[in-house]
Amino acid sequence: MCWFQFLFSNNRKSTLQVLMSFYSVYRNVFDSLANEDYDFVDDPAVRYPTFGDASSDFDTVVGPFYGFWSSFCTARSFAWLDKYDIRQANNRYELRQIEAENKKYRDAGKAERNEQIRELVAFVRKRDPRVKAYRELLEKRQEEAKRKQEENRKQQILKNQQLISAYHENEHAQAAHRAHLEQLTQQLAEEETASEDEDEDGEALP
Numbered sequence: 169m170c171w172f173q174f175l176f177s178n179n180r181k182s183t184l185q186v187l188m189s190f191y192s193v194y195r196n197v198f199d200s201l202a203n204e205d206y207d208f209v210d211d212p213a214v215r216y217p218t219f220g221d222a223s224s225d226f227d228t229v230v231g232p233f234y235g236f237w238s239s240f241c242t243a244r245s246f247a248w249l250d251k252y253d254i255r256q257a258n259n260r261y262e263l264r265q266i267e268a269e270n271k272k273y274r275d276a277g278k279a280e281r282n283e284q285i286r287e288l289v290a291f292v293r294k295r296d297p298r299v300k301a302y303r304e305l306l307e308k309r310q311e312e313a314k315r316k317q318e319e320n321r322k323q324q325i326l327k328n329q330q331l332i333s334a335y336h337e338n339e340h341a342q343a344a345h346r347a348h349l350e351q352l353t354q355q356l357a358e359e360e361t362a363s364e365d366e367d368e369d370g371e372a373l374p
Contacts, residue, residue: 195219198237201285208243226302234299237289246277259308 188282202216257263
């Protein structure tokens with residue numbers, strides 16, 4: 169069993185106790201991990217994102233925390249893993265060889281440490297109520313966005329239908345107006361023809 173799984177695997181703890189101790193336990197764990205690194209960081213002002221607590225904001229605390237620690241790379245030198253003493257080198261060539269060999273051991277130690285911490289982060293993240301709540305919030309926002317999109321689509325369809333209906337109504341009105349004008353024009357033409365006929369009949373009288 170991994171050491172960081174103890175909190176969740178201890179059957180003697182009640183669910184309430186687990187939830188109450190979740191934030192304090194892992195906040196202390198990650199603060200300790202950060203303190204181990206600070207001695208190897210060049211800038212003394214550097215501080216790693218903290219785990220926070222139940223009321224921590226996701227965007228300013230929880231998100232940055234997991235973003236940093238999920239890709240964590242330790243600043244510790246792991247010089248204590250050196251297999252060879254550089255003081256034993258007789259010349260520069262041997263010194264470079266010793267340093268190269270020692271670097272392999274240091275890099276292996278760093279890689280193992282980074283992997284352990286990333287596994288811890290993944291383990292905690294799966295059980296973090298804040299992450300679950302944020303995921304549910306995102307899903308709710310997505311559903312709301314889909315609902316609004318569908319509502320806007322329906323409103324646009326209705327608007328288009330209204331425009332088409334108004335266009336057809338206007339087209340019918342224009343057609344009726346043209347028919348009325350044609351009727352008036354024809355009526356005027358007939359009246360003019362009748363008037364001309366009357367004038368011609370009048371001129372023919374003695």
